[in-house]
Amino acid sequence: LLERVERRFAEPAAHKQIELITELEPPLPRIQADIAQLDRVLDNLLNNAIRHTANGGRIRLHARRHAERVIISVEDNGEGIAYGQQGRIFEPFVQVGRKKGGAGLGLALCKEIVQLHGGRMGVFSRPGQGTQFYMALPV
Numbered sequence: 349l350l351e352r353v354e355r356r357f358a359e360p361a362a363h364k365q366i367e368l369i370t371e372l373e374p375p376l377p378r379i380q381a382d383i384a385q386l387d388r389v390l391d392n393l394l395n396n397a398i399r400h401t402a403n404g405g406r407i408r409l410h411a412r413r414h415a416e417r418v419i420i421s422v423e424d425n426g427e428g429i430a431y432g433q434q435g436r437i438f439e440p441f442v443q444v445g446r447k448k449g450g451a452g453l454g455l456a457l458c459k460e461i462v463q464l465h466g467g468r469m470g471v472f473s474r475p476g477q478g479t480q481f482y483m484a485l486p487v
């Protein structure tokens with residue numbers, strides 16, 4: 349999943365001289381998932397990360413097991429998200445700042461897909477330093 353998304357975004361990342369790295373922490377268990385839907389989640393997270401990261405930045409894709417969950421994260425060193433907005437960005441139509449992507453539906457859709465897999469999704473961000481989106485999917 350992560351290696352394929354890395355390939356899909358190699359060109360747009362290179363276009364902004366953004367370093368795109370994937371780190372897998374073995375052993376990773378197999379999970380039951382709708383791969384096309386998880387591709388859609390990762391596509392949205394990567395599109396957002398590239399849009400909100402400056403030229404020459406870095407985006408890291410990471411997967412590890414934590415108890416009965418697999419944690420997949422997309423972390424950038426871009427502009428970050430104001431603390432007051434972090435709780436709202438998963439709501440439909442919420443967009444923050446001026447760099448609009450689509451219609452503000454991407455993260456709402458991501459969260460819905462992850463929840464349909466029995467998982468949950470969240471964000472850690474420090475304004476001016478970067479953002480990490482993660483999803484915890486049940487093994």
Ligand SMILES: Nc1ncnc2c1ncn2[C@@H]1O[C@H](COP(=O)(O)OP(=O)(O)O)[C@@H](O)[C@H]1O
Pocket residue numbers: 392396397400424426427428429437442443444445447448449450451452453454455456479
């Ligand atoms: N990696 C990121 N860095 C900074 N802000 C982000 C990032 N990802 C999402 N956001 C913020 O969350 C908002 C909602 O994202 P999303 O639902 O995908 O909508 P859209 O991409 O259409 O704007 C974005 O408008 C943006 O303000």
Ligand SMILES: [Mg+2]
Pocket residue numbers: 392395396449450454455
């Ligand atoms: Mg988006």
